[in-house]
Amino acid sequence: MPTTAELKDICTQIRRDIVRMVHANNSGHPGGSLGCTEFFVALYFKIMQHNSNFNMDGKDEDIFFLSNGHISPVWYATLARSGYFEVAELATFRKINSRLQGHPTNHDHLEGIRVASGSLGQGLSVAIGAALTKKLNNDDKLIYSLHGDGELQEGQIWEALMYASANNIDNLIATIDYNKQQIDGSLDDVLKLGDLKAKIEAFDWHVLEEKEGNNIEAVIRILEKAKSLSGNNKPIAILLHTEMGNGVDYMMGTHKWHGSAPNDEQLESALAQNAETLGDY
């Protein structure tokens, strides 16, 4: 198991990968990707039992679904850095004939991806489906999913929340990237969600909240706690407070880097703030 220092090193490398990927083709979504770096590193390098020798069915291993597919850079970088495919392939992100599409897809058989996402609101239902199949197969491993907070404005999410608790889907841990920003501005300005914890609790989920979503130790702690609560007849949600753009000073605290790429100068600045620890691709 990697130490905390090692996990932090992986985070800075993944942040470098993210900004380089987005810069290289002048498109992509750096803000949410950077904000979720600790979550992805915790999940793939510490929490999940998974096999980088990819198999679609994922029997007897934990499975992760990314519902807010636009933060694909952090997922691709994490998958490559955990051995699913060569890190060199990160250079093809969003380019023609690449397996690393703008939004994640299994269409081109990229190892680690099990379903397409990007059109929002569908991933929680897909995760529930996979969780049901795990139960049918007597497979005691878990399903993890990640959702944007803005994504919760999609009605299908609430259909899924309702279904999961009514059917005791207790092998599912759904995390919400609670950065309170979306493309058009702050979540509260676009369409406020109100007391999100109370709302999800009212749907009879077990809801955990972590204020320090960019602190790797805190993220690991909350995921461990969620894991310990699995198998108790209730689905589990984590409200993970993160900072959009975290790790790159000029990208933090604004929605403006949701879907814009840094220029050459901005890239240099971002790289200077994140040490190259595992070797750039």
Next chain:
Amino acid sequence: MEMKDTRSGFGAGLTELGRRNPNVVALCADLTGSLKMNEFKNENPERFFQVGIAESNMMSIAAGMTIGGKIPFTGTFANFSTSRVYDQIRQSIAYSSKNVKICASHAGVTLGEDGATHQVLEDIGMMKMLPHMTVINPCDFNQTKAATIAIAQHAGPVYLRFGRPKVPNFTDPNQEFKIGEAINMTIGSDVTIIATGHLVWEALEAVKELEKKYISAELINIHTIKPLDKNAILESASKTRCVVTAEEHMLNGGLGDSVAQLLSRSLPTPLEMVGVNDTFGESGTPRGLMEKYGLTTYNIIESCEKVMKRK
């Protein structure tokens, strides 16, 4: 002639699959009785998933259930199986190549009295436009049962369309259903009729009436609209040199549209199309609506006579 609904053919096929294949699971959005899924549910309660009135959730759950090897069959009305959930099907099922069988009842105007909100006439078009999707519209109880069983063996997403009313059950109860392989119902030389779904029976009646007028019609039952059995169509069209299509669907995007594309590119041939012409349906009896919207034996005969004059 025995009268049976095609949705019961689906129910019977699903029951048999439940007994044969432990990986088959079924999901329903509060229409278990209408879709005739009760027997499967009673025999396999652990493999039946009631999702409530939440079709979007149902489609995406079905996509997720394939991960780990299950073969989900979703059941709701055709309208709620397509237009209501098009993006879920497009992203999570078709683009993602998931082995989901979308089973859609109450298609077309023969849904009857519920009216246009429920009478989808665009579903074949929507589904055939999706890459990876197979589109099947069987004609009677026996064929729907055989198709239901056959699609479980096919790897990949399938749209299976059937209806509500009791219609003649005229095909072989022991038929083997081959996806994408058209069935020649009658051999003829003057005109080719290519029909799908409930209109196959109407076309069969038309063939008998045409015979009385000394017109020899070849009838092709094209249960699979995608992939289309191009060879069967071209072979028959090259012999008769005129074609009529017949379907309980909008002309735009339906079987006729697929046949027109094929013929205009490969074998330009006079073509008439029996179907609904750019209008919504309405409340009424199934028979009354078939007549009003021009979907009967009479309309097929009229189109055959018209197209023969264009040779």
